[in-house]
Amino acid sequence: MSLTREDVTYVANLARLEFSEDQVTALADQLGAVLDYAETLSGLDTSKIKATEHVLAVQNVFRKDEIKPCLTNEEALANAPESEAGCFKVPRVME
């Protein structure tokens, strides 16, 4: 199966990415080739196989709900491109 330009544009929006016309064409080819290669998977009958999310049988790991040292507000904001009044600053969301 190959990927259409529309597929690429649709997925790009989901991934919050933008591409030029030329890049869309190139991606349709390149991702199409990888997906064609991955088509081999469909030849394998897995209807009775359980999916493995993690290789080890580690179950949920719990700890006591205790207060521990954590980043200060200043440390947490230190890398922010923009901050104000102890908060991350973003462009206006509501009109």
Added chain:
Amino acid sequence: MELYQKTIHEINDLLDKKEVTVTEVTQAVVNRINTVEKSTDAYLSLQTEAALEAAKALDDELSGRAKRTPLEGIPYGLKDNMCTKGILTTCASKMLYNFNPPYNAEVYDRLIEDGGILLGKTNMDEFAMGSSTENSAYKKTRNPWDLNKVPGGSSGGSAVAVAADTAFYTLGSDTGGSIRQPASFCGVVGMKPTYGLVSRYGLVAFASSLDQIGPFTKDVEDCALVLNVIVGHDAKDSTSLNLEKIDYTQNLKQGVKGLKIGVAKEFFGEGLQPEVRKSLEDAIAIYKTLGAEIVDVSFQHLDYALSAYYMISSAEASSNLARYDGIRYGFRAEEYNDLVDLYKKTRSQGFGDEVKRRIMLGTYALSSGYYDAYYKKAMQVRTIIKADFDQVFGGCDVLLTPTAPTTAFGIGEKTSNPLEMYLTDIYTVPVNIAGIPGISVPCGLDNNGMPIGMQLLGPILSEETLLKAAWAFENESGLTNLKAPLGTEV
């Protein structure tokens, strides 16, 4: 032999006998960096002044103390995807060009605790996505055995620093071969431990169910020494295994008499460079003379591993990399219209081509209508591959394979064809899919003088056996602490 060319255990002998100081050792490797780093470009950032200061402070402290620990005062490098407070951690991406982590990776804390001397952060493929280190947003690292060839990837800088003697050891991360393949290309030892053995806390996530940190060293004994320090339970990583500590040097030199070494034809198929095949056959002969039993084993479903790997890793990457939105840290685009546009512009300008490709592939594999066909299918195939390994390790203790189908390829040779680049990982990815440990050790040179790597694999938590088998080969073959021709021409 120059000081900087020695292994960790050789330096340990000298330090313990007080024949050299930590400052002399550090100065020697800093001088080496000043001489060859401009040719190899292994590092993204250097801390050589801080390293020399730390060395001096440690010398003062050691003068009043009888014992030191095995990595104390040994200069090393870290792949630039491990968080270092106060030192930029870029993942070789424009997206994190200014990222100063507010905390340390657990492995870095352990090495600080142990008195390690950090020399710098090493180059890599952006966000560890790649097989040649050519996807770095900052520089191209060159293979010290031939400066026109790639070092492999994604931990190419870490492999080169050890191969060019610009660090005594380094840490890398391995998601689909990113330690073992560059170790193979650069003629050094590289190990990917069992998933969960080394804490991933503070390792910038690529594919969380596959990522694992491990060492690059000049020989197998050094690998055991580094492993001793970085292995251990960490409550900050919920996938970290809580096991009793073992000393990996304890049984290292016990030999391989009676050890069952499996050889599977599926790892010696089409596309294998003839000299690699020959070199592996020689290695098998050496194991026979050492008293190991060579047995034929076979896989049923290995052909599916690479496809499953690229689906799982890309899906996890697309989810992990959603955090780079230009809000909390890292790069933000200068011009945008609204919040969604800020995300799009930031991500489109901040990520390189390969990272975007993987995000696209992963987003597609997780999207409505395709999830069952690609992502779920890949997770089911993972169960099958695991079962395949279980069955193989029912018949042998260790599996011997090539690390990569070829030796290092030319810079620029595979960049235009992503699928061809992905195929270079064909022998390493099944290991991450199954979560098992693997080690790559040098086993010869090809006709152009480029290193060939042998991969030894074992079941979950078989590190001790793998190191023992690797050490026995290294000791018998004499292929240890290999020196790239770089050392003589500069």
